[in-house]
Amino acid sequence: xxxxxxxxxxxxxxxxxxxxxxxxxxxxxxxxxxxxxxxxxxxxxxxxxxxxxxxxxxxxxxxxxxxxxxxxxxxxxxxxxxxxxxxxxxxxxxxxxxxxxxxxxxxxxxxxxxxxxxxxxxxxxxxxxxxxxxxxxxxxxxxxxxxxxxxxxxxxxxxxxxxxxxxxxxxxxxxxxxxxxxxxxxxxxxxxxxxxxxxxxxxxxxxxxxxxxxxxxxxxxxxxxxxxxxxxxxxxxxxxxxxxxxxxxxxxxxxxxxxxxxx
Numbered sequence: 001x002x003x004x005x006x007x008x009x010x011x012x013x014x015x016x017x018x019x020x021x022x023x024x025x026x027x028x029x030x031x032x033x034x035x036x037x038x039x040x041x042x043x044x045x046x047x048x049x050x051x052x053x054x055x056x057x058x059x060x061x062x063x064x065x066x067x068x069x070x071x072x073x074x075x076x077x078x079x080x081x082x083x084x085x086x087x088x089x090x091x092x093x094x095x096x097x098x099x100x101x102x103x104x105x106x107x108x109x110x111x112x113x114x115x116x117x118x119x120x121x122x123x124x125x126x127x128x129x130x131x132x133x134x135x136x137x138x139x140x141x142x143x144x145x146x147x148x149x150x151x152x153x154x155x156x157x158x159x160x161x162x163x164x165x166x167x168x169x170x171x172x173x174x175x176x177x178x179x180x181x182x183x184x185x186x187x188x189x190x191x192x193x194x195x196x197x198x199x200x201x202x203x204x205x206x207x208x209x210x211x212x213x214x215x216x217x218x219x220x221x222x223x224x225x226x227x228x229x230x231x232x233x234x235x236x237x238x239x240x241x242x243x244x245x246x247x248x249x250x251x252x253x254x255x256x257x258x259x260x261x262x263x
Contacts, residue, residue, distance in 0.1 A: 005122075009129045013058040016127045019241040020136035026248030027124040033252035034116040037259055040105050043112045049251060050116040057123045067122055068115070075114060082107050130154055152207065160200055167192055 009016070015023070030053075034046055054064065083103035091101050125133060131151065138147045176188060 005125045006129045008059055008063060008126055011058050013056060015057040015123060018244050020128045020132050021139055022241045022245040023124060024136055024140060026245045027120055029252045030248050031117050031120050033255040034113055036256055037113060039259055040109055042255065042259060043109060046116050047112055050119050053123055054119055057127050059123065059126055063126065064119060064122060068118060071118060075111065078110060079107050156203065160196065163199060164196055
């Protein structure tokens with residue numbers, strides 16, 4: 001099984017050493033602050049904060065590029081169409097093609113927020129193992145059922161992807177051509193989807209029965225493990241963890257206040 005998000009969780013950086021509970025609060029708050037920005041004067045500051053954060057995390061550039069590629073496809077239609085459809089101020093025209101200033105500014109804002117939020121999310125989930133992140137979410141008070149579902153979904157989505165690839169290989173060996181569009185191919189895709197759903201349901205049942213046999217649901221919550229009573233891993237990082245949290249909160253609040261009351 002390949003964990004795609006936390007493959008660089010073993011690196012040594014201040015973000016990696018940051019307690020995951022404080023990291024969740026600080027970076028999620030920062031992501032919400034980025035989402036509230038609508039003034040293009042704040043775009044350079046938002047991008048600068050994001051680049052500094054990613055630089056401090058010591059994550060490789062290839063990790064960022066590979067993760068931005070597929071979500072970027074969803075923005076491609078907006079980037080192409082918005083400058084031609086939105087706004088009144090014309091900055092370039094050739095025949096029926098017209099590029100408008102408001103649309104260009106909207107594209108810059110959307111792409112910048114997309115880059116900042118996705119990059120911050122990659123730093124959040126890429127600098128700690130997924131299991132550690134889920135434990136941090138639980139210590140923040142999220143329901144154990146939700147965190148268990150999140151962990152199991154992340155664990156078995158790769159297994160289901162592997163099964164789907166095996167099914168495609170089996171159909172290809174039997175002469176199935178995926179490039180052709182026909183009713184026969186659509187029926188085969190429907191059958192593969194149904195088979196995958198049935199397999200996933202059966203596997204979920206087996207996993208749940210195995211968890212019950214191992215005593216799942218009978219554990220007693222230890223209050224000493226809760227966020228408000230716990231300390232950091234070695235007792236030394238507590239002060240630095242709080243400093244990082246305050247810095248993230250100060251930056252987030254400053255961006256929100258500037259957006260709402262200053263500009």
